[in-house]
Amino acid sequence: MKHTTTVSILLVALVLAAVLLAGCAEQQAQPQDVKIGAVVSLTGAGSNVGKHMKQSAEMAVSEINAKGGVFVKAYNKKLPITLIVTDDETKPDSGVKAVTKLTSEDNVDVLVGGYSSGVTTATQGVVAEKKVPYVVTGASSPDITRRKDVDTSYFFHYCPTTAMYGEYTTLFTDQVIRPAINQKFNFTENRPLRLAILYQDSAYGKGVLSGVISAITTKNLNIQIVSNQSFKLGEVDFRTALTAIKAEKPDVIYPAAFPSEQTQIVVQARRDVNLNTIILAVETNDNPDYYKGIARFGEYSILESRFSPFTSPPSSVAAADAKFKADYMAKYGSFPDMMGVSTYEGVYVAAQAIENAGTLDKTAVRDALAQLRMPQFVEAIKDGFITFSPDYREVQFELFMTQLIWDEQAGECRPKIVWPDTVKETDFVLPDWYQPGTQ
């Protein structure tokens, strides 16, 4: 009997202890902050972009925290954001390590960033397993939200895809550059424009290549791809590839490269290989280091963009655009870049989704991102609202094309918007030194 009583007392004590401990655990589980993991490339081929992505994310967090943080209804209070930045080194294996750390050790609530498509693609398995919402602000391969071999439902594409800007740039080439060449050299309308593509051997580069091919095919454009050359990520010597392109007599060259690569492509094409042609550039090159690196060799080249450190199209977000640039300059003493502003906005998008979800539950935040309707604020978005498409969770940005013109005062090239007509500052110019591929 005595033994039974002792056991009963012990059991009651155990239950009480369990209840008390559960209470403590519940108290401890109430978060003190919102953890956002920023995946950026601080070293490697994407480092000059990664620096701006990191700084822009930090700026957004500092602004949000200055207003008290993110209101989370479940806790009935505002929580400050803690930003945890990791370097993916622009390498797939390092990217996997970085994302594993953020999702497993740091237990972040949301991920923001991702620059290289190849690196981001490699990390998707980890993110899918951990089911962490990821606002991708740099990696532009459409596969990121469209591939079928992993669960991509937690990925939200907050940047145009290679298919979108590949098509846009090809349309510009067809509608603006081709007529200008035909007019200047008295070519007939049915002469096809000779396009050469020099692409990074990665999901990004291949995405641009297929975007261009798709645009030419589906829109029946009078453009002939005369050469397509690939190069490995981080390449610095493009002389032979450009010599091979020169041998095919192109009218225009479209590289799909990061700024560190594109800078060398432009300089080596014009200085070393004497390619007197128009060179196009993908929007990721709208980065202050690019303007500095290409020096005068980049004059008259074309840069597709949606945010430029040195110009902005007339739009309802022009004031916000100017404020962002001024704030960034005041905080970091340098001009911002395009991927940086996406990441800045990406942090705000993530914060808004958490506020809308009213909880830090990852599935609820994912659902809130899917249903997000948020007014545009720095970059111009089609229809003026940030919404992710229901099929592949992509946002439709307003794009524009700039031509780089030498600015004596700056000692660097500066962009002038040349397309579309609704926002253009000046007409596209074929320079005197330009030589078409064939007569």
Place this chain on the structure above:
Amino acid sequence: MALEFDILLQVLFWGLYAGCIYILLATGLNLIFGVMKIVNFAHGELLMLGAYITATVFALSGLNPYAIILLTMLVLGLVGIVIERLCFRPILGTGKLNEIFLSLGLIYVFQNGVALIWGDERQVLNSPYQTVTVPVGAIQLPLDYIIIIVVTVLILAGLSLLLRKTSLGKAIRATSQNRKGAMIVGINVERMDMISFGIGSALAAAAGTLWVVSGQVFNPYIGSIPAIKAFSIVILGGLGSIPGAIVGGLLYGIAENGAAYFLGGIWKDSISFLILIIVLIFRPTGLFGESGE
């Protein structure tokens, strides 16, 4: 794919230019290995240091960057002597693992040190001749690359004269061929170690100067890939063989650019190692190596 003579000539020219950087790096590495029998994995970082010193002196003085090469070689030669005396000499003969980990440690020391002093952003130097070209047949060759090839030939000729015609050079060669024998005939082999390391480092410095003068971007991490290639060239040409390093460097430069032209840019690195594998199958000691080395 067009097979015009002019285009092929231009590809060959790019191969020669790339070969020059490889030759300078591999020759220095081979000289050090030949005398000391050590492998310095931080050799590429000496190229990187050479690049930064050149760019800094150029920015501060406005001197012709090709004149700066002598200063860079002198500075890096002294740095090499310090590295040999402080780092490698104490561990010489204590085992290969010590040498390997020491040189791997030096890589981080140099990379982080340079990042601390100059920052880790990519930089570029604009040569005063960057817009000057020389017509060769139907193609225009940039003057900078022609100068780079000529400078490399002059440096190699100077090295050859030093090694073959001077008593110092003969002592270095003797130490390289038979260290004990050299000691017996009164050669101060430790002094030869120091001088060889200094010369090898100066050659890497010259590669660094030519790297930046050609307009290549540079940051604290540029040394790793050229160093790996240089090691591979040393093995291809034969351990300790300077003619082997020269032939290997040229072969790599031309093969890489030929592969990039005919097969595509992604084959550039693969072709180098494919050549190495093929050569080692038929000549395990390398092109100019002797068995037992």
